[in-house]
Amino acid sequence: MADNVNNWLNDHGDYLYRFAFARLRDTHLAEDAVQETMLAAIKSNGFKGDSSARTWLTGILKHKMIDLQRKQFREQPISDLIDLDASDTSMDDLFNQSGRWLDKPQTFNMPDNALEQKQFLSVLDGCLNKLPKKLRVIFLLRDVHESDNENICKELDISATNAWVMLYRARMGLRKCLELNWTGA
Amino acid sequence: MLTCKQISQLVSQSLDRPLSWSERVQLKLHVLMCNACRHFKHQLNQLDIAIQQLKNETMLDQTIQLPIDAKTKILQAIELDKKSI
Numbered sequence: 001m002a003d004n005v006n007n008w009l010n011d012h013g014d015y016l017y018r019f020a021f022a023r024l025r026d027t028h029l030a031e032d033a034v035q036e037t038m039l040a041a042i043k044s045n046g047f048k049g050d051s052s053a054r055t056w057l058t059g060i061l062k063h064k065m066i067d068l069q070r071k072q073f074r075e076q077p078i079s080d081l082i083d084l085d086a087s088d089t090s091m092d093d094l095f096n097q098s099g100r101w102l103d104k105p106q107t108f109n110m111p112d113n114a115l116e117q118k119q120f121l122s123v124l125d126g127c128l129n130k131l132p133k134k135l136r137v138i139f140l141l142r143d144v145h146e147s148d149n150e151n152i153c154k155e156l157d158i159s160a161t162n163a164w165v166m167l168y169r170a171r172m173g174l175r176k177c178l179e180l181n182w183t184g185a
Numbered sequence: 186m187l188t189c190k191q192i193s194q195l196v197s198q199s200l201d202r203p204l205s206w207s208e209r210v211q212l213k214l215h216v217l218m219c220n221a222c223r224h225f226k227h228q229l230n231q232l233d234i235a236i237q238q239l240k241n242e243t244m245l246d247q248t249i250q251l252p253i254d255a256k257t258k259i260l261q262a263i264e265l266d267k268k269s270i
């Protein structure tokens with residue numbers, strides 16, 4: 001059994017870790033997710049060989065990442081997060097009383113070569129790290145849920161409206177941060 | 186008429202849920218007339234693409250590896266788990 005885990009870790013450990021890190025952007029959370037995946041994999045005996053071990057393990061990892069996210073949401077009720085954010089007026093700073101943009105969005109100068117692309121992604125990474133953790137994770141994990149919103153809400157036990165508000169705030173934060181920090185080359 | 190603030194919320198939600206017919210029409214008309222919201226919509230599309238690129242880049246980055254001590258910790262956790270059964 002431990003042999004199995006050893007093999008899995010040798011063959012797929014780095015891949016699973018990168019998959020988790022790409023979405024959690026936190027080394028400890030990513031390690032936890034891989035550990036939970038191995039514990040679940042060894043118990044399930046579910047590997048039938050009709051898919052590759054990597055595909056099978058990645059499927060388990062996705063569930064474990066959602067579990068981790070759900071736990072985070074339980075520890076701090078979502079209402080706290082929303083209230084907390086509502087009291088900070090950063091969103092109101094973007095629009096005037098009649099709902100018009102105060103600071104009109106500009107088009108991004110998207111990178112047009114490999115070097116710029118690298119710089120751009122590193123700016124984006126920095127912007128992601130500035131977001132509150134929960135907003136970052138709900139935004140980055142969108143692609144591991146069965147993609148539609150109903151599922152995200154069911155899996156996280158939050159209302160659709162709350163999910164939309166959080167995703168909106170994540171996007172507003174990121175685009176503002178990119179506008180400020182990415183001027184193009 | 187929806188304000189830019191409301192439109193910006195719709196633009197964001199259009200990436201998370203199917204909009205209703207009337208929402209789609211209002212969004213389309215507004216964006217035709219309003220540069221700021223058109224840029225905003227473009228920004229969110231670019232953001233989605235960039236996020237996907239960042240994930241792809243992470244997946245290809247061979248220097249990102251499961252740390253050795255994490256691996257040891259996992260194997261220990263499995264041993265412990267086995268004993269507890």
Ligand SMILES: [Zn+2]
Nearest residue numbers: 189192219222
């Ligand atoms: Zn507008």
